[in-house]
Amino acid sequence: MPQAIAGFSKLSKDAKIEWVSKTFTQDKPEIKALLKQYWLEDQSLQQLHDEFIENTLSNFFLPLGVAPNFLINEQLYAIPMAIEESSVVAAAAKAAKFWLDRGGFKTEVLGTEKIGQVHFFYDGDTEKLQHFFEKLEPILRKDCAALTDNMEKRGGGISKIELRDKNSDLQHYYQIHAVFETANAMGANFINSCLEQFAKSLQREAAQSSLLAGSSIEVVMSILSNYVPQCVVKATVSCPVAELEGIEGASGEEFAKKMIQAVQIAKAEPHRAVTHNKGIMNGIDAVVIATGNDFRAVEAGVHAYAAKDGMYSSLTHASLQDGIFSFWIEVPLALGTVGGLTNLHPLVKWSLEVLQRPSAKQLMEIVAVAGLAQNFAALHALVTSGIQKGHMKMHLMNILNQLGATPSEKEQLIQEFKQQTATHSNVVQAFEKLRAASTK
Amino acid sequence: MPQAIAGFSKLSKDAKIEWVSKTFTQDKPEIKALLKQYWLEDQSLQQLHDEFIENTLSNFFLPLGVAPNFLINEQLYAIPMAIEESSVVAAAAKAAKFWLDRGGFKTEVLGTEKIGQVHFFYDGDTEKLQHFFEKLEPILRKDCAALTDNMEKRGGGISKIELRDKNSDLQHYYQIHAVFETANAMGANFINSCLEQFAKSLQREAAQSSLLAGSSIEVVMSILSNYVPQCVVKATVSCPVAELEGIEGASGEEFAKKMIQAVQIAKAEPHRAVTHNKGIMNGIDAVVIATGNDFRAVEAGVHAYAAKDGMYSSLTHASLQDGIFSFWIEVPLALGTVGGLTNLHPLVKWSLEVLQRPSAKQLMEIVAVAGLAQNFAALHALVTSGIQKGHMKMHLMNILNQLGATPSEKEQLIQEFKQQTATHSNVVQAFEKLRAASTK
Numbered sequence: 001m002p003q004a005i006a007g008f009s010k011l012s013k014d015a016k017i018e019w020v021s022k023t024f025t026q027d028k029p030e031i032k033a034l035l036k037q038y039w040l041e042d043q044s045l046q047q048l049h050d051e052f053i054e055n056t057l058s059n060f061f062l063p064l065g066v067a068p069n070f071l072i073n074e075q076l077y078a079i080p081m082a083i084e085e086s087s088v089v090a091a092a093a094k095a096a097k098f099w100l101d102r103g104g105f106k107t108e109v110l111g112t113e114k115i116g117q118v119h120f121f122y123d124g125d126t127e128k129l130q131h132f133f134e135k136l137e138p139i140l141r142k143d144c145a146a147l148t149d150n151m152e153k154r155g156g157g158i159s160k161i162e163l164r165d166k167n168s169d170l171q172h173y174y175q176i177h178a179v180f181e182t183a184n185a186m187g188a189n190f191i192n193s194c195l196e197q198f199a200k201s202l203q204r205e206a207a208q209s210s211l212l213a214g215s216s217i218e219v220v221m222s223i224l225s226n227y228v229p230q231c232v233v234k235a236t237v238s239c240p241v242a243e244l245e246g247i248e249g250a251s252g253e254e255f256a257k258k259m260i261q262a263v264q265i266a267k268a269e270p271h272r273a274v275t276h277n278k279g280i281m282n283g284i285d286a287v288v289i290a291t292g293n294d295f296r297a298v299e300a301g302v303h304a305y306a307a308k309d310g311m312y313s314s315l316t317h318a319s320l321q322d323g324i325f326s327f328w329i330e331v332p333l334a335l336g337t338v339g340g341l342t343n344l345h346p347l348v349k350w351s352l353e354v355l356q357r358p359s360a361k362q363l364m365e366i367v368a369v370a371g372l373a374q375n376f377a378a379l380h381a382l383v384t385s386g387i388q389k390g391h392m393k394m395h396l397m398n399i400l401n402q403l404g405a406t407p408s409e410k411e412q413l414i415q416e417f418k419q420q421t422a423t424h425s426n427v428v429q430a431f432e433k434l435r436a437a438s439t440k
Numbered sequence: 441m442p443q444a445i446a447g448f449s450k451l452s453k454d455a456k457i458e459w460v461s462k463t464f465t466q467d468k469p470e471i472k473a474l475l476k477q478y479w480l481e482d483q484s485l486q487q488l489h490d491e492f493i494e495n496t497l498s499n500f501f502l503p504l505g506v507a508p509n510f511l512i513n514e515q516l517y518a519i520p521m522a523i524e525e526s527s528v529v530a531a532a533a534k535a536a537k538f539w540l541d542r543g544g545f546k547t548e549v550l551g552t553e554k555i556g557q558v559h560f561f562y563d564g565d566t567e568k569l570q571h572f573f574e575k576l577e578p579i580l581r582k583d584c585a586a587l588t589d590n591m592e593k594r595g596g597g598i599s600k601i602e603l604r605d606k607n608s609d610l611q612h613y614y615q616i617h618a619v620f621e622t623a624n625a626m627g628a629n630f631i632n633s634c635l636e637q638f639a640k641s642l643q644r645e646a647a648q649s650s651l652l653a654g655s656s657i658e659v660v661m662s663i664l665s666n667y668v669p670q671c672v673v674k675a676t677v678s679c680p681v682a683e684l685e686g687i688e689g690a691s692g693e694e695f696a697k698k699m700i701q702a703v704q705i706a707k708a709e710p711h712r713a714v715t716h717n718k719g720i721m722n723g724i725d726a727v728v729i730a731t732g733n734d735f736r737a738v739e740a741g742v743h744a745y746a747a748k749d750g751m752y753s754s755l756t757h758a759s760l761q762d763g764i765f766s767f768w769i770e771v772p773l774a775l776g777t778v779g780g781l782t783n784l785h786p787l788v789k790w791s792l793e794v795l796q797r798p799s800a801k802q803l804m805e806i807v808a809v810a811g812l813a814q815n816f817a818a819l820h821a822l823v824t825s826g827i828q829k830g831h832m833k834m835h836l837m838n839i840l841n842q843l844g845a846t847p848s849e850k851e852q853l854i855q856e857f858k859q860q861t862a863t864h865s866n867v868v869q870a871f872e873k874l875r876a877a878s879t880k
């Protein structure tokens with residue numbers, strides 16, 4: 001059995017690779033060489049990437065692609081996407097082209113509020129705490145001035161600081177619940193720094209307060225919330241139903257009806273809603289990653305929003321009214337275009353250049369559009385030819401690459417699998433048969 | 441304004457870069473050079489990565505690190521993690537070390553069921569449909585035999601096929617609801633292929649059925665569900681409370697109490713639960729990506745599970761009973777260790793080698809442990825020194841790298857910012873002051 005190691009993080013990158021290799025991969029030279037094959041030649045650039053996290057051994061590659069032809073609020077974009085799943089970029093490009101000819105995407109930012117909380121326990125009288133808090137609130141703001149000065153210059157700051165009584169959920173539990181605006185920053189560091197200052201000020205003032213004498217305040221933690229139901233963007237496509245004529249031989253009304261049914265099902269059935277929204281996130285995360293934002297934060301906020309009314313439901317909506325088909329999304333997105341990786345990761349900088357250096361609000365709009373486009377493409381495929389047609393084509397190519405098929409072998413097998421379902425085993429069989437025939 | 445383009449996907453990679461560069465980045469040569477700087481020297485290996493998706497221009501780098509010293513069911517692991525967020529790998533390694541000395545992690549797979557559905561509308565009598573379905577069910581299985589034969593050899597297959605009446609949610613709405621076991625595959629392709637066959641068989645048999653004469657069946661779509669509440673793994677750490685003695689000067693009971701309070705708050709307050717679970721996903725996604733799985737599928741399933749009882753809540757739990765502190769997670773994870781990228785992406789193969797070529801069940805266990813470890817480390821920090829201490833240290837390093845600080849400048853500024861909060865602006869100020877002083 002392998003032995004534990006002390007001081008691993010202090011080893012050089014080479015020494016770390018040596019230890020992992022000796023301990024877990026039988027010290028095979030080709031496995032060590034593999035990690036190094038993915039290093040950049042430029043050592044200082046590689047070092048930059050190494051220092052983003054701890055114990056870095058190599059660079060994990062996600063394909064970076066681009067989906068062109070997105071018309072958003074009358075402006076044309078190509079959207080960078082970093083994603084490993086085949087058909088996501090193709091689907092985005094297909095939806096972009098479809099709506100390019102039908103007026104494009106329209107967007108609207110409905111709010112940009114971020115939330116943070118100091119969670120604490122207090123065993124005294126609630127009214128006394130409320131009186132105490134009235135005096136505390138301006139002190140909290142004053143004590144944070146060094147942090148908020150710069151944010152205020154950029155149009156952000158602390159919008160609201162409230163005391164919340166949460167005794168009905170958990171005995172003695174209260175919160176300082178604060179609302180922030182963070183301009184073009186995602187704002188996590190700013191918000192957390194403010195909250196930790198709030199906690200210090202709260203404890204200091206409580207200790208000196210005669211009002212709270214005899215009772216105790218115990219701060220458990222101070223942290224921003226990734227639940228941002230007031231930091232929401234809406235993106236819409238719409239067109240006269242006549243312009244949907246002829247998709248897979250259907251009338252415009254038939255196609256619109258199928259799309260609306262697909263959305264109704266996602267609203268009625270959580271099993272479907274989860275997958276429906278997962279498809280939306282294929283588009284959203286690909287842009288979130290390419291622009292250096294934190295996709296776990298976005299995912300958590302989005303899915304909690306999808307569940308906010310008590311049943312997990314669809315993030316997109318569809319209607320047919322007065323001959324107009326409309327399809328839209330409302331989604332919470334806390335994003336930044338300054339700070340974090342945005343100023344550090346060269347490919348993130350590239351993505352932001354391609355998007356014309358958007359503000360955080362503009363990036364919210366672009367990301368929401370990518371999500372809506374993805375959902376449109378997925379439902380379009382699902383209600384017509386089925387999802388597997390496109391997927392299996394890519395799946396087939398992946399298997400053929402893995403088998404080392406030549407271009408001419410690929411061509412023949414692609415033809416062969418137009419008529420049958422490609423599973424790993426029947427592709428391997430067909431490939432082996434073809435090879436055997438050609439070497440006879 | 442930029443012009444739209446037709447046939448973009450058919451261009452060569454170089455021609456795609458040319459077009460994006462001319463259209464969106466003023467054709468600046470350094471921007472084109474940047475994309476190419478991230479290409480692999482080995483052209484056939486680069487081509488492999490290019491073909492994972494469509495319109496690939498370059499490789500987006502996520503740092504690939506490793507967190508050592510995970511003792512899971514008496515076996516020692518180093519866990520590969522691909523993630524851009526600083527402190528995630530460090531936190532994992534810290535939690536691993538902490539529990540290495542206290543018995544390690546214990547895990548249990550509670551289920552591996554996957555779900556898929558054919559969604560359809562039917563306007564006839566429900567009882568007639570039920571009779572029809574009784575005859576249909578064996579036909580559905582028979583028609584899928586070509587798909588299921590191989591899966592059955594590997595221990596998987598179709599466990600159950602049910603008709604579900606969803607009229608109470610949406611008029612005329614019914615489902616074929618099927619349960620699958622997919623062995624070591626995540627199973628999306630297998631499940632979707634079976635479901636599309638179900639849909640074909642359903643339509644064919646319905647058209648010939650005298651029982652259903654006069655009514656119509658309209659299939660809307662056939663697709664797996666990423667909601668997998670019966671594909672769940674549990675991971676636990678526990679130790680006598682005395683072994684928690686001395687953390688930041690607290691008694692074992694005090695520390696345990698704080699940890700339990702932090703979990704109680706995440707159970708009572710969705711604003712906190714979302715961020716609490718987001719931290720868990722930092723660990724989970726990092727391993728999911730490194731092992732070639734689909735993190736959007738995992739994210740959607742996990743957050744919907746967190747919301748399954750009507751209120752979004754914590755995925756982890758904590759207790760102190762009979763002097764034993766326990767901390768555990770129950771989380772749905774549909775993962776694969778064969779198929780998809782697992783056989784294709786060289787760094788995914790490396791990750792699976794380091795993890796000793798796990799089965800899908802073993803990977804579920806390892807991934808759940810990574811999530812639990814991350815949550816333990818986050819709560820540990822939150823209830824003691826606060827989250828910002830660790831974050832800001834990395835944040836400070838990132839700003840200093842961006843400014844091009846020398847090692848000795850870094851050293852001095854790290855000392856300086858031990859006493860004050862590092863914001864972007866005050867770090868820049870301090871750096872400029874230091875530079876100015878040294879060049880006087």
